[in-house]
Amino acid sequence: MSPVPITAEPVKTFKIDGQDVSARETESILQAARAHNIDIPTLCHLEGLSSTGACRLCMVEIKGSNKLLPACVTRVQEGIEVVTNSERLVKYRRMIMELIFSERNHVCAVCVVNGHCELQSTAQKLGMDHVRYPYLNPQLDVDASHERFAIDHNRCILCTRCVRVCDEIETAHTWDVMGRGIGSKVITDFNQPWGESETCTRCGKCVNVCPTGALFEKGKSVAEMAKQRQFLPYLVSRREAMIE
Amino acid sequence: MTAEELLAIAESERQAKQQLKYCVHVCSSTGCASSNSEAVAAALQQHVKEAGLQQAVQVNMVGCMGLCALGPLVEIEQVQVQGGAPPTTVLYQSVTPADAPEIVSGLVSGQAVQRLRLETDDPFFTRQTKVVLAQAGRIDPERLEDYVADRGYQAVFKALTDMTPAEVIEEVTKSGLRGRGGGGYPTGLKWNTVAKVQSDQKYLICNADEGDPGAFMDRSILESNPHLVIEGMIIGAYAVGASKGYVYVRAEYPLAVKRMKQAIRQAERAGFLGQNICGADFSFNVEIRLGAGAFVCGEETALMASIEGRRGTPRPRPPYPAASGLWGKPTLINNVETFANVPGIILDGGEAYARVGTEKSKGTKIFALTGKINHTGLIEVPMGVTLREIIYEIGGGIPDGRKFKAVQTGGPSGGCIPEQFLDTPVDYESLSALGSIMGSGGMIVIDDSSSMIDVAKYFMEFSKEESCGKCVPCRVGTAQMYDLLCKFSAGQATEFDLRLLEDLCDLVKNTSLCGLGQTAPNPVISTLKYFRDEYLAKIKKPEEAFGVASTQAEHPIEEASQ
Ligand SMILES: Cc1cc2nc3c(=O)[nH]c(=O)nc-3n(C[C@H](O)[C@H](O)[C@H](O)COP(=O)(O)O)c2cc1C
Ligand code: SF4
Ligand code: SF4
Ligand code: FES
Numbered sequence: 001m002s003p004v005p006i007t008a009e010p011v012k013t014f015k016i017d018g019q020d021v022s023a024r025e026t027e028s029i030l031q032a033a034r035a036h037n038i039d040i041p042t043l044c045h046l047e048g049l050s051s052t053g054a055c056r057l058c059m060v061e062i063k064g065s066n067k068l069l070p071a072c073v074t075r076v077q078e079g080i081e082v083v084t085n086s087e088r089l090v091k092y093r094r095m096i097m098e099l100i101f102s103e104r105n106h107v108c109a110v111c112v113v114n115g116h117c118e119l120q121s122t123a124q125k126l127g128m129d130h131v132r133y134p135y136l137n138p139q140l141d142v143d144a145s146h147e148r149f150a151i152d153h154n155r156c157i158l159c160t161r162c163v164r165v166c167d168e169i170e171t172a173h174t175w176d177v178m179g180r181g182i183g184s185k186v187i188t189d190f191n192q193p194w195g196e197s198e199t200c201t202r203c204g205k206c207v208n209v210c211p212t213g214a215l216f217e218k219g220k221s222v223a224e225m226a227k228q229r230q231f232l233p234y235l236v237s238r239r240e241a242m243i244e
Numbered sequence: 245m246t247a248e249e250l251l252a253i254a255e256s257e258r259q260a261k262q263q264l265k266y267c268v269h270v271c272s273s274t275g276c277a278s279s280n281s282e283a284v285a286a287a288l289q290q291h292v293k294e295a296g297l298q299q300a301v302q303v304n305m306v307g308c309m310g311l312c313a314l315g316p317l318v319e320i321e322q323v324q325v326q327g328g329a330p331p332t333t334v335l336y337q338s339v340t341p342a343d344a345p346e347i348v349s350g351l352v353s354g355q356a357v358q359r360l361r362l363e364t365d366d367p368f369f370t371r372q373t374k375v376v377l378a379q380a381g382r383i384d385p386e387r388l389e390d391y392v393a394d395r396g397y398q399a400v401f402k403a404l405t406d407m408t409p410a411e412v413i414e415e416v417t418k419s420g421l422r423g424r425g426g427g428g429y430p431t432g433l434k435w436n437t438v439a440k441v442q443s444d445q446k447y448l449i450c451n452a453d454e455g456d457p458g459a460f461m462d463r464s465i466l467e468s469n470p471h472l473v474i475e476g477m478i479i480g481a482y483a484v485g486a487s488k489g490y491v492y493v494r495a496e497y498p499l500a501v502k503r504m505k506q507a508i509r510q511a512e513r514a515g516f517l518g519q520n521i522c523g524a525d526f527s528f529n530v531e532i533r534l535g536a537g538a539f540v541c542g543e544e545t546a547l548m549a550s551i552e553g554r555r556g557t558p559r560p561r562p563p564y565p566a567a568s569g570l571w572g573k574p575t576l577i578n579n580v581e582t583f584a585n586v587p588g589i590i591l592d593g594g595e596a597y598a599r600v601g602t603e604k605s606k607g608t609k610i611f612a613l614t615g616k617i618n619h620t621g622l623i624e625v626p627m628g629v630t631l632r633e634i635i636y637e638i639g640g641g642i643p644d645g646r647k648f649k650a651v652q653t654g655g656p657s658g659g660c661i662p663e664q665f666l667d668t669p670v671d672y673e674s675l676s677a678l679g680s681i682m683g684s685g686g687m688i689v690i691d692d693s694s695s696m697i698d699v700a701k702y703f704m705e706f707s708k709e710e711s712c713g714k715c716v717p718c719r720v721g722t723a724q725m726y727d728l729l730c731k732f733s734a735g736q737a738t739e740f741d742l743r744l745l746e747d748l749c750d751l752v753k754n755t756s757l758c759g760l761g762q763t764a765p766n767p768v769i770s771t772l773k774y775f776r777d778e779y780l781a782k783i784k785k786p787e788e789a790f791g792v793a794s795t796q797a798e799h800p801i802e803e804a805s806q
Pocket of ligand 1: 422423424426427428429452453455456539540579758759
């Protein structure tokens with residue numbers, strides 16, 4: 001076997017919050033920040049899946065520009081000065097969290113992932129202690145027709161991680177989004193009950209990437225319902241090795 | 245087809261027309277068709293025949309003449325004139341099939357039917373500058389020959405045989421043309437970017453999604469002169485090196501779709517589409533794609549996803565379509581009206597084009613004038629004309645003796661402009677300085693009987709319904725803003741709600757993924773800026789806000805329970 005050629009990808013150097021950093025030119029600002037232990041909050045992004053730039057939590061400023069950019073989908077550039085935590089950004093992030101909490105019925109006390117929830121921990125990290133917007137209280141159902149898993153749409157934040165992992169990693173494409181605007185909803189197959197899905201392989205990946213308690217494994221207690229994500233970087237690295 | 249053949253067609257069309265005494269043009273666009281213009285044309289045809297005038301009078305179905313509210317419109321064009329007097333045209337309004345005998349006998353006697361007559365020296369007609377719409381309402385959109393007779397497809401010949409792609413782009417750049425789809429991006433610059441990208445395959449898209457409520461500019465162009473758009477597309481494809489084009493048009497425009505399909509087939513047969521167009525080493529084909537009528541599918545990345553057969557939701561840019569568009573290939577996307585400006589630029593030159601307009605906004609712009617205005621319809625005006633001229637001269641002012649209050653431009657992405665700015669010249673920069681936008685050309689006049697909160701609420705409801713739901717600020721933010729506006733409208737709002745509303749405007753504008761969300765707050769921001777009093781007047785007094793009865797008698801139940 002011939003050794004994998006090392007292609008020297010151009011490197012960009014720039015600043016994040018005043019700190020000098022460098023990253024390969026194909027990396028996102030988010031990847032660069034994380035590699036340097038600089039925290040930028042995210043919800044829709046998950047390393048190993050494609051980025052959609054949907055939640056807008058990762059918005060950052062570039063000095064000299066009034067326009068905000070989503071760190072998860074914006075490539076690094078030579079010489080830019082990224083600001084990740086200005087007063088304005090902190091304010092926007094809290095508002096976005098409040099909007100998410102106002103959208104559906106997030107009742108942490110009765111949630112299977114209480115204590116292991118990314119939505120909950122992100123809210124805490126961002127210091128969101130109350131929601132100023134009226135709760136929209138939609139009427140949403142729970143689909144428990146699958147023998148192993150269930151979805152509670154009340155807890156879904158439409159990050160579409162399940163859609164992407166099922167399509168991009170499991171290649172079953174069981175999940176998709178139906179409707180639009182505030183009426184959007186993730187569905188299995190052609191909006192059939194999950195239990196009747198003909199494409200689902202019961203692999204459980206969607207459950208494990210779900211940041212909230214929307215997708216959960218039946219019969220597990222709250223303590224057991226911590227999500228397992230180790231498989232994702234492993235699968236992705238295996239796949240990249242195969243492609244090379 | 246060769247250039248000689250083209251000129252021969254044009255010449256024989258002209259000669260055939262010279263045999264006539266009168267051309268009777270009946271509008272067959274959606275507006276007039278809905279008031280039965282087809283039956284009017286049939287009745288006219290019938291009476292021409294009965295009077296034995298087929299040799300001297302031709303009845304044509306044509307495209308939009310602009311004054312849609314007074315339709316069906318019929319124009320009598322005098323072709324042959326006795327005794328050297330200049331030929332006249334007479335315009336008739338609200339024509340019914342029963343008027344046909346009188347109109348036809350008028351042709352014999354040379355006497356116009358006064359009771360139907362619409363004065364063509366009205367500012368509505370005289371203050372307009374028709375460039376893109378010059379042939380609309382004069383030629384039969386279903387006949388290629390009509391278009392050819394009026395310089396049609398000569399620009400394609402000129403571009404493909406006398407000019408290099410770079411020279412075409414140079415001419416478009418010189419013209420100063422900017423995208424008419426709303427953003428106003430310089431067209432020459434966009435073409436140049438796509439042309440420079442190396443690729444085995446490039447695509448071209450004509451954006452005819454036109455989703456703004458009340459807008460019908462692009463529909464009218466497609467219905468009235470589809471070949472003009474195709475010609476612009478061919479020139480664009482040649483300039484950037486695209487071999488395949490799509491017209492993305494909403495399925496709710498059946499007549500536009502029909503005429504466009506027909507025109508594409510005609511252009512193929514005449515050799516303007518297909519292999520080796522005009523004998524040049526250049527091939528280009530066009531297909532139609534129907535949209536299901538989602539506003540967001542007019543956004544370029546959502547539109548491309550829709551053409552590819554995926555869910556029509558926007559994606560973050562970059563990459564821009566010029567670098568990675570349809571199926572990942574470099575793609576040029578322009579609006580219908582943008583393409584419709586191109587043939588004229590090639591024929592007459594970019595400099596001639598740039599003589600009309602302001603310093604940074606060149607040429608003319610088509611507007612759909614609606615709302616509380618006397619002359620509802622489609623108008624084309626030079627950039628730089630003032631809002632006052634449009635509303636009071638061309639538009640004929642406000643009906644029912646009411647007072648002007650505001651004009652809304654740019655639809656759900658635009659803002660409301662109050663009376664003190666009526667003398668603002670209409671161009672991209674001036675309108676955005678006022679917190680509105682040029683947009684694609686919707687212009688809604690609002691009189692003093694309307695509440696500005698209700699106007700803002702109407703547009704917010706639209707944005708909320710049309711949000712694709714992908715990103716949080718737009719999906720939830722528009723829903724929350726709509727609910728807040730309902731509270732204001734009902735007089736149930738508090739000071740706190742006003743703060744929430746203003747904060748949401750700021751958030752949604754600055755953090756949304758695509759233009760829909762980024763501009764959705766504009767109607768609210770502009771009404772808050774210019775009509776803040778109306779919002780303040782709807783805020784409950786503090787004692788009411790806390791549910792405490794201001795006068796005991798109004799709350800007998802509370803009184804009884806105390
Ligand atoms: C929500 C939304 C809707 C849009 N709808 C249209 C449309 O109906 N027609 C159009 O030409 N452009 C529309 N656009 C603009 C397009 O994305 C694109 O900029 C335009 O087609 C480019 O053409 P131009 O440069 O000729 O203006 C829309 C943009 C957004 C954000
Ligand atoms: S369990 Fe696996 S196959 Fe089934 S929906 Fe989830 S990710 Fe897709
Ligand atoms: S701004 Fe609105 S329409 Fe655009 S991507 Fe976000 S949710 Fe969809
Ligand atoms: S993490 Fe970047 S937009 Fe959601």
